[in-house]
Each structure stands twice: as structure tokens, then as C-alpha cells.
Amino acid sequence: MKVLLLGGTGEARELATLLTAEGVAVTSSLAGRTKDLRLPDGAVRVGGFGGVDGLTRWLRENRVDAVIDATHPFAATMTEHALQATREVGVPLLILRRPGWTAGPGDDWHWADTAADAATLLRAGSVLHQPSGADERVFLTIGRQGLDAFADTGLWTLARCVDPPEPRPTWCTLLLDRGPYDVAAELDLLREHRIDVLVTKDSGGPQTEAKLTAARELQLPVVLIRRPAAPLGVPVVETVEAAVSWVQAF
CATH class of the missing domain: 3.40.50.2300 (Response regulator)
Structure with a gap:
């Protein structure tokens, strides 16, 4: 199984490690905006795809079976591009988003x-x-x-x-x-x-x-x-373990 993992977060690196250990062919995609990148396990590509068309072409050429968007919660443009490209190619998309913070007693x-x-x-x-x-x-x-x-x-x-x-x-x-x-x-x-x-x-x-x-x-x-809302109609999980389970379901 080939998975494109849109990464750059700690959750993405952890997910790449777990999926690679299970024999999943993971390619982690990093934007490359940050110096001294922390590279995940598995294959890695750095840099943009060239918009929706470029991502769509990459998915087809590499015969990707599924895409997991584990980018930063505020990477709304990448999430939208992933949504459009996966719909065009016809492969499933999962969004991995850590939960937001919750105010407690004493917070202003x-x-x-x-x-x-x-x-x-x-x-x-x-x-x-x-x-x-x-x-x-x-x-x-x-x-x-x-x-x-x-x-x-x-x-x-x-x-x-x-x-x-x-x-x-x-x-x-x-x-x-x-x-x-x-x-x-x-x-x-x-x-x-x-x-x-x-x-x-x-x-x-x-x-x-x-x-x-x-x-x-x-x-x-x-x-x-506030973080941007996740697109409607796309499954969203909050933990790495839930993302692994989603892949295992295939």
C-alpha cells in the first residue's frame, strides 16, 4: 500500500514511523519552509507540488492508494489542495489534527x-x-x-x-x-x-x-x-493511533 503523508508535524513523524514498521510504503511530503528539518522514517520529498494540478499529477504518477493530511492545523491551503486532488484522482483522504486547547480555571x-x-x-x-x-x-x-x-x-x-x-x-x-x-x-x-x-x-x-x-x-x-475548520465530508482523527487504524482498515 502506498500512502502520501503530508507532514511537518510531530504527529506526522510518529505516524510515518509506525506505518513504515508495518510495511506501508510511506512518502512524507514536507513544505521545506523550516531550516534543519526533522526527517521522518520512510521516503521523503521536500517542496511544493505546484498547486492542485501538480499534486493530482503526482498522485497519479506514483499510484498512491491513500493520502493522510497531518500538516499543521493552520495549513489550510495544503488541506484544500489535498481535498481537491484526492477527489480528482479518486483516492481516500484522512485528516489527522491534534485537538485544540481548552481554557481552564484562571484562564483569560x-x-x-x-x-x-x-x-x-x-x-x-x-x-x-x-x-x-x-x-x-x-x-x-x-x-x-x-x-x-x-x-x-x-x-x-x-x-x-x-x-x-x-x-x-x-x-x-x-x-x-x-x-x-x-x-x-x-x-x-x-x-x-x-x-x-x-x-x-x-x-x-x-x-x-x-x-x-x-x-x-x-x-x-x-x-x-481560531484554527480553520476541516472540510466537510472528510474523516478527521485526533490521534496517531486512530490514523494507523484507518490505514489498517484497508
Whole structure:
């Protein structure tokens, strides 16, 4: 059985290991936007397909039996391309998405649909605990894409990314780092930079959850950007084990 695994996440790497051990011919596809890629087991291809047409052609030429989309929960374009291409070729598609985060006691969360909406909340000052016009300081952890939406908030901003954006922004302080993170280090970071509000994506998973725990302990408000909805009519699982079971059903 030949499976194309659209990866780049920890779940995708784990799934590639398990399926390869079972004798499934897995090809993991990585976008290649991040340096120092963590390569999964099995065959690997790096780079885009060239849109829906290119992915459709690749599926046919390689006689793929199934596609698993285990990309980041915010990789909506890749998910849409996978949906169109698999329908065109007539092969099944499974989406593997880790569950999003859930607010607990003591959390002060504010939801936004897009990065632009999150920036609007900051400009309005409605989520901040300080009076409007005070010297608020923002910790931005949304990755490289979407940073420009916050360039004109007028607030001091610390932006954490794995790789530097191009061109490198001058309106914020850039911190290059890769998870997983622990609560103690996140608390130190928030205190050191005197952060007043955290802005992040609802990525889910334990690797970057420590910042939410740290914000709760310091009683800081958090602005979360909602993840795109999965397409209708496509099976979605939340665990690697469930994805393995889906493949075994063939």
C-alpha cells in the first residue's frame, strides 16, 4: 500500500514511523519552509507540488492508494489542495489534527478569527488589564506568517519564530527558538520582557502549551486565533493511533 503523508508535524513523524514498521510504503511530503528539518522514517520529498494540478499529477504518477493530511492545523491551503486532488484522482483522504486547547480555571482567553482580528483587539485595548494608552507589551507566538498584521499596533512586541521572516521585521524584537518549551522557562521569558498579553494560534498539543500555563500563573490575558475548520465530508482523527487504524482498515 502506498500512502502520501503530508507532514511537518510531530504527529506526522510518529505516524510515518509506525506505518513504515508495518510495511506501508510511506512518502512524507514536507513544505521545506523550516531550516534543519526533522526527517521522518520512510521516503521523503521536500517542496511544493505546484498547486492542485501538480499534486493530482503526482498522485497519479506514483499510484498512491491513500493520502493522510497531518500538516499543521493552520495549513489550510495544503488541506484544500489535498481535498481537491484526492477527489480528482479518486483516492481516500484522512485528516489527522491534534485537538485544540481548552481554557481552564484562571484562564483569560479572547478569541479572534484571523491575525488581523487579533491585532484589532490589541489596538482597541479591550483585552488588556492596564488602562488604554499604557505601555503594554505583547508576546507574539504565531510563527512567521501573519506577523505583518501586528506591525501597526503601536505596542512593544516580542515575536518568537523558528526561522527569521523575510524580510526581517524592524518593528518588533525577534526571538528565534524552537519548542518544546517548559513552564519555568516561559515564566522567566514573560517576566524578563514584562509581557502584558500573549497572542498565539490554537495549534494544540503539548510542545508549546507551556506558554498558556505561564500566562495563567501570571494572570495574563491571551488572544487565541481560531484554527480553520476541516472540510466537510472528510474523516478527521485526533490521534496517531486512530490514523494507523484507518490505514489498517484497508
